[in-house]
Amino acid sequence: MEQAVQIFGSILILIPFALAQWGRTSAHSKGYLTLNLCGSAVLAAQAGLTSQWGFLLLEGVWAIVSFFGLIAVLRGREPRGAH
Template sequence: MEQAVQVFGSILILVPFALAQWGRISAHSRPYLLLNLCGSAILAVLAGLTSQWGFLLLEGVWAVVSANSLIAALRGRTPRATH
């Protein structure tokens, strides 16, 4: 079951990433940021539960950055850098 949740969390990050690389979605869009936040939060929780500290650091920071960017987008702010 844990593996299925990990795959699900990974898919939530990888699908919008691939779509952004192919020019189908903006990396600053709300759906992109929301999916990244959800996927990275899932993976961060699993990493914490299994004491995978490096992975927890990676996914925890990813979740925090995604959350901050999503909040900014919801408030109508644009990102500082577009490249």
């Protein structure tokens, strides 16, 4: 079950990443940021439950950055560093 959760979370991050690399979406779009937030939150929770502290740090920060980027977009502002 652990592996299924990790694969699910990873897919939520990898799909928008691939689409952005192929020019099909923007890394600053609501969809991209929402999927990144959900995927990284799933992986952070899994890492916390299994005491994988380095992975928790990576995914926790990823979730926080995605969250604030999504908030900026929802408020009609471009996330910092966006061009």
